[in-house]
Amino acid sequence: MPKNPILEIENLSATIADKPILNGISLSILPGQIHAIMGPNGAGKSTLAKILAGDPAYDITSGTVRLEGKEILELDPEERAHLGLFMSFQYPVEVAGVSNRQFLQLALNANRKAQKLEPLDDASFNKLLREKMKMMDVRDEFSERSVNEGFSGGEKKRNEILQMAVLDPKVSILDETDSGLDIDAMRIVAKGVTTLMTPEKGLLLITHYQRLLDYIKPDFVHVMIDGKIVLSGGAELALKLEEKGYDWITPEVGATP
């Protein structure tokens, strides 16, 4: 029996302050698949991630996005999260005075509530958090520190994947999670992501470099330029991009600059 896509983007266009930024994106992710979107700076990769997560800063001009068949563009960011969507931020935000633990417990229990599950009490949550922190190789003090406050770039990214591990989403979008990570941290993050990626889930990696894809092998690679997907291929496409850059694509696919 053919599987239904877990995430389906159809002809998605968007503007910010009347400036077009996405121009008809279509993409379909089946359960168990890992897709990567690559492209030069300013191509609209991060915008796509934020729009999928529900950032109210953008205006959607056309298209639909379905998560497990359910249309999500009209939903609030928190409602999308409740359905199992997760986005790892390129630049995670610092929030003073709110501990990681407090934040994550509230987030997890909000999601559980939406799924009509009992909230996790402090003891069960602490157990879960400790386990996931071990997996992400972060120090104990991590949970008591204010959300991302004073974290190094790498710590912030690790914290994003820790959140992903605790929330255990169905579809994860990782926006430039590799930037700011050294090789060791990258291995840990990649291992975490791979462990979490089970056959019923979907994963969308947004990255500038091929580096991360050495650790998390994608099934498909899409090249995004000027708010459009101009070329799609297998994992080998990433290697070609690494070698040749993006300049060669424009004439080959006929996309106008």
Add this chain to the structure above:
Amino acid sequence: MAADLTDTTDLAEAKGQDYSRGDYKYGFVTDIETESFPKGLNEEIVRALSKKKNEPDWMLDFRLKAFNKWKEMKEPRWANLRYGPIDYQNITYYSAPKHKPLLNKLSDAEPELLKTFERLGIPVDEQKRLVNVAVDVVFDSVSLGTTFQSKLKEAGVILCSISEAIQTYPDLVKKYMASVVPIHDNFFAALNSAVFTDGSFVYIPKGVRCPMELSTYFRINDKESGQFERTLIIAEDDSHVSYLEGCTAPAFDNNQLHAAVVELVAHNRAEIKYSTIQNWYAGNPKTGEGGVYNFVTKRGLCAGESSKISWTQVEAGAAITWKYPGCILKGDNSVGEFYSVALTNGFMQADTGTKMVHIGKNTTSTIVSKGIAAEQSHNTYRGLVKIVGKAEGARNYTQCDSMLVGDRCSANTFPYIENHNASSQLEHEASTSKLNEEQLFYFRSRGISFEDAVNLIVNGFCKKVLDELPFEFAQEAKNLLTLKLEHSVG
């Protein structure tokens, strides 16, 4: 009080009605028989007040002296506040429930009052109440009595109304009243000194650690009476006390005047922690009509060496707040602290901060102020750090942060520093930010609702201050901030 006070039907109408004054759940009126003086202020009223309270001559003289000073003084208008003229002749200076509970037992109060306590969440029944908090209730002009008298007595701690203290402990009152806030200190302090009706008196003897939190609940019930409370706390050598006050008032369409004076004295190595959760009615959030005018003088004297006075305030109500709790750091090595959250929304205006005066050697002060302005409100921090010439080695750390919610409000910071000693160290940090859209999106993208995200961020912003509140009241303060902001955001 500029509003029309002729319509007496309002009181009756207010009963049992929602009154559509936003979500202020304390905005109800208790229907009880009261005894009130006619409106207006003159020498006769001051004399009558003193007589009513059966006061000794020295107290009457104190009041008359203050009244005469007050007549010569002008209402201060330097604060960043805008309001119409206050008609001091249109205020009732004494209003009290006719039937006071007997035997000074709050739980014996008449049923209407007991119902009121319940709605306000005041634990008057010692069996049912919060563990370890003794409560005094001041209703309009008078104290209604204090819980836990016997347990306090055992420890030698005195917690009683100031009226009772004047009768029972005249020497202490004579010695300390106006010793920190002189009667001519300012216009509102002089007014209070002339007409104060009640308040709390706390005395902690040498070496005693007060066995429980002390608290006073101030309630304005009468539409036309002002509340002039006077609180005096004395901590002898090596003693320790934590005191908390809470304030609410009904939602009337006119303004009520609240002009309090609080004086604290800490002797050698004594420590006083004074916390306030102020939730006076703030006026109609849509029109700005009504609300309490809150003009308060609070000052602590660190008289002894290594003494410490710590002010923590959550100012979340009142149409106008004018309040600068300060510390005079006279004893060597004494410590002054001021932790403040001021939240304004609707048409509220707050001009609040602190004064730290360093006199002794190696004195230190810490100021942490968090202002949150929403809707069309105005929120001002005003603070003075003064270091006199002989205050060797004085240190101050000041942190002033403002958060704006929406784009129709304003936040201002006026830090004054007067330094006369080169050996001192002063640090000042300040920031202003808008309730951050990115933070909100971040939290929401993890599944946290908009309201919860706002609460988390705002409570995080105020954490340094909320952490200073006694445990029993920290949650109450958080809930108050949440409730206040719920309709201001989004």
